[in-house]
Amino acid sequence: MDINQKYNLWLTFDDETKKELESVTDKKEIEDRFYKDLEFGTGGLRGIMGAGTNRMNSYTVGKASLGFAKYLKDKYDGEISVVIACDSRLNSRAFEWDSARVFASQGIKVYAYTQIVPVPMLSFATRYLHCNAGVMITASHNPKEYNGYKAYDNTGCQLCTNDAKEVLSYINAIDDYSSVYNDVKTVDEYISDGMIVGIYDELFDEFIKAVKTQSLYNEHSELKIVYTPLHGTGNVPVRKVLEDKIVYVVKEQEEPNGNFPTVVSPNPEDRKALTLGIELAKEKDADIVLGTDPDCDRVGVAVKHNGEYVLLTGNQTGALLVNFVLTIKKDSLNSKSTLVKTIVTSELGANIGRSFGLQVEETLTGFKYIGDKINKFETSGEREFVIGYEESYGYLVGTHARDKDGVVSSMLVCEMAAWYKNQGKTLVDGLNEIYDKYGYYLDFLDSFVLKGKDGAEKIQNLMVEFRNIGNELLPDIKEIVDFKDGIRDLPKENVLKYIFNVGSWMAVRPSGTEPKIKVYYSIVDPDKSKAKARLEEIRQTISSIINA
Numbered sequence: 136m137d138i139n140q141k142y143n144l145w146l147t148f149d150d151e152t153k154k155e156l157e158s159v160t161d162k163k164e165i166e167d168r169f170y171k172d173l174e175f176g177t178g179g180l181r182g183i184m185g186a187g188t189n190r191m192n193s194y195t196v197g198k199a200s201l202g203f204a205k206y207l208k209d210k211y212d213g214e215i216s217v218v219i220a221c222d223s224r225l226n227s228r229a230f231e232w233d234s235a236r237v238f239a240s241q242g243i244k245v246y247a248y249t250q251i252v253p254v255p256m257l258s259f260a261t262r263y264l265h266c267n268a269g270v271m272i273t274a275s276h277n278p279k280e281y282n283g284y285k286a287y288d289n290t291g292c293q294l295c296t297n298d299a300k301e302v303l304s305y306i307n308a309i310d311d312y313s314s315v316y317n318d319v320k321t322v323d324e325y326i327s328d329g330m331i332v333g334i335y336d337e338l339f340d341e342f343i344k345a346v347k348t349q350s351l352y353n354e355h356s357e358l359k360i361v362y363t364p365l366h367g368t369g370n371v372p373v374r375k376v377l378e379d380k381i382v383y384v385v386k387e388q389e390e391p392n393g394n395f396p397t398v399v400s401p402n403p404e405d406r407k408a409l410t411l412g413i414e415l416a417k418e419k420d421a422d423i424v425l426g427t428d429p430d431c432d433r434v435g436v437a438v439k440h441n442g443e444y445v446l447l448t449g450n451q452t453g454a455l456l457v458n459f460v461l462t463i464k465k466d467s468l469n470s471k472s473t474l475v476k477t478i479v480t481s482e483l484g485a486n487i488g489r490s491f492g493l494q495v496e497e498t499l500t501g502f503k504y505i506g507d508k509i510n511k512f513e514t515s516g517e518r519e520f521v522i523g524y525e526e527s528y529g530y531l532v533g534t535h536a537r538d539k540d541g542v543v544s545s546m547l548v549c550e551m552a553a554w555y556k557n558q559g560k561t562l563v564d565g566l567n568e569i570y571d572k573y574g575y576y577l578d579f580l581d582s583f584v585l586k587g588k589d590g591a592e593k594i595q596n597l598m599v600e601f602r603n604i605g606n607e608l609l610p611d612i613k614e615i616v617d618f619k620d621g622i623r624d625l626p627k628e629n630v631l632k633y634i635f636n637v638g639s640w641m642a643v644r645p646s647g648t649e650p651k652i653k654v655y656y657s658i659v660d661p662d663k664s665k666a667k668a669r670l671e672e673i674r675q676t677i678s679s680i681i682n683a
């Protein structure tokens with residue numbers, strides 16, 4: 136079916152869809168809505184909300200759930216169950232119920248969270264309730280126009296490459312979007328049939344208990360914390376784990392609100408997301424500011440140092456956490472203890488880990504791969520997971536969840552800040568000590584937004600162009616690692632990593648969650664100004680190619 140045929144078919148679905156589609160006059164916009172179906176990216180299906188096959192709406196959510204349900208029925212015998220949750224985004228609750236009804240219509244028992252919860256609570260529930268799968272309706276840190284569908288397996292890990300491919304083939308085998316709700320009853324009917332069961336209180340208590348078992352430092356401290364849930368799901372659980380600490384919450388960002396009215400982007404990676412938090416911190420003279428994204432799997436941190444609030448990058452927070460966790464736990468570490476990071480995460484944290492005798496494993500971008508490592512470690516018994524993290528502000532300590540956990544990370548960042556404060560230091564002092572010991576790492580990320588079908592094509596063309604340029608790109612490239620060829624045991628992926636001298640590197644890859652091409656830089660040089668100059672030189676070369 137071509138774009139026009141699909142468009143005309145969708146006009147017949149229902150009045151609201153028809154009205155919305157008829158109001159779109161821009162041809163490019165129509166093309167973008169129908170040129171493809173939603174696909175599994177780094178973090179599940181993700182798209183802008185609206186009518187169309189390449190959009191998040193009731194039909195695409197219903198079809199994804201129907202395909203996932205059919206896959207589960209082929210894979211498992213006996214009673215099958217799933218757990219479903221959602222964040223605070225627009226339509227998240229409606230998509231949660233759409234999804235629940237479709238699973239129930241397939242004879243699958245659904246445990247549905249009745250309140251918004253973070254991603255790690257969904258992952259935890261999949262394990263705790265022994266479900267065959269989980270679904271989280273969220274577009275994580277994306278702007279408000281987006282929503283998404285994170286799909287989990289029975290271990291609470293997001294579906295990795297092969298399973299995602301298989302589930303997608305079941306989804307794609309359903310060619311009639313309009314039929315997915317045929318013979319599907321209402322939520323109330325499924326509740327009275329016992330096919331949909333609401334959950335929250337017990338899961339909340341058990342999750343908090345599990346998070347608290349990871350606590351590492353509880354000496355009294357006068358540490359003052361400002362916290363913002365950025366209108367998302369972190370408000371209740373993060374405050375719960377910080378209840379014995381001095382915490383001020385950013386009032387304007389406390390209530391869940393899918394319009395994210397006080398931020399451009401609810402992403403702690405974006406410096407501006409913590410602006411209100413820093414304002415409150417100045418008023419209260421707080422030591423640190425924490426912000427979690429809408430599904431509370433990421434945490435951003437700002438630190439008061441010499442009277443100024445300094446924003447830490449994901450790599451810096453990760454390195455600090457590795458150092459803190461390993462210092463406190465050093466007597467319980469053994470030869471199986473392992474740290475997991477991704478190929479685009481700085482080597483700083485890994486080197487700290489190695490100095491404590493840890494083994495280091497690398498995965499592709501996506502916390503699902505870190506979750507999968509934990510599963511493999513448990514199965515083989517050959518390794519023990521200690522900590523996993525990514526440069527994109529996601530960390531996990533403990534195995535209560537198989538996805539990054541903004542609740543446990545918030546708790547540990549505060550304990551770590553208290554630990555330093557009781558030594559008369561800030562987190563920035565801690566970081567400087569780490570640089571003195573392990574060398575200076577200047578890690579940086581550039582993202583170039585290229586939207587729509589044209590943008591997606593340009594991103595693919597740029598990757599081809601980088602491959603064609605090869606090591607002519609910059610004078611001191613020692614090696615180019617092309618993950619498209621399949622490196623070690625990693626799945627093949629469209630990523631190029633350039634290795635320079637003395638541990639520096641750069642990587643280029645299309646984002647799997649947003650319309651962006653991302654360039655990661657890691658410059659290792661004891662001379663900070665030289666590192667900065669080198670970084671700027673490389674950034675200029677790269678941006679002149681991407682912006683050409």
Ligand SMILES: O=P(O)(O)OC[C@H]1O[C@H](O)[C@H](O)[C@@H](O)[C@@H]1O
Binds near residue numbers: 177275500525645653
């Ligand atoms: O770089 P992207 O493909 O957009 O992914 C960036 C990040 O997105 C989500 O937060 C995933 O859970 C992470 O695992 C990933 O690192």
